[in-house]
Amino acid sequence: MGNTDKFEMIANLYDTPERIQIAKASSSAIREYLGDAKNKNAIDFGCGTGLVGMNLLNDFNAMLFLDTSQNMIHQIKQKISDFNIQNAATLCFDFEKDSFSNLHADYIFMAQVLLHIHDVTLVLSRLYEVLTKAGIYSL
DSSP: OTTHHHHHHHGGGOOOHHHHHHHHHHHHHHHTTTOSOTTOEEEEETOTTTHHHHHHGGGSSEEEEEESOHHHHHHHHHHHHHTTOSSEEEEEOOTTTOOOTTOOBSEEEOSSOGGGOSOHHHHHHHHHHHBOHHHHHTO
């Protein structure tokens, strides 16, 4: 994904009050479209430090925080550990470089991510392949 190097450098400084506020607004907007997702699995795609997904943890059975930046993933891993979160996992992966056939989710959400992706069509098609049939029907 584009700009990964930039995010590697700013990961430990990313959680500013402004970004936290934007994440709260984003997660509230996403929540309006969820329905009953308590038994569903989600992916926070391009999660960064997990600001949006952390606000939605209680809405899902399980959450995968996925990003191309290892340093961003380190930040969310630390939060998962610090808060003893049991329904979350992390994955450092770049859908622009490869597909991931063993990954499945009912919901995939992202906030402020597409502007960092060079080939949006490719990435969205690969993410579509990750969605379960239940997820496809809830689009």
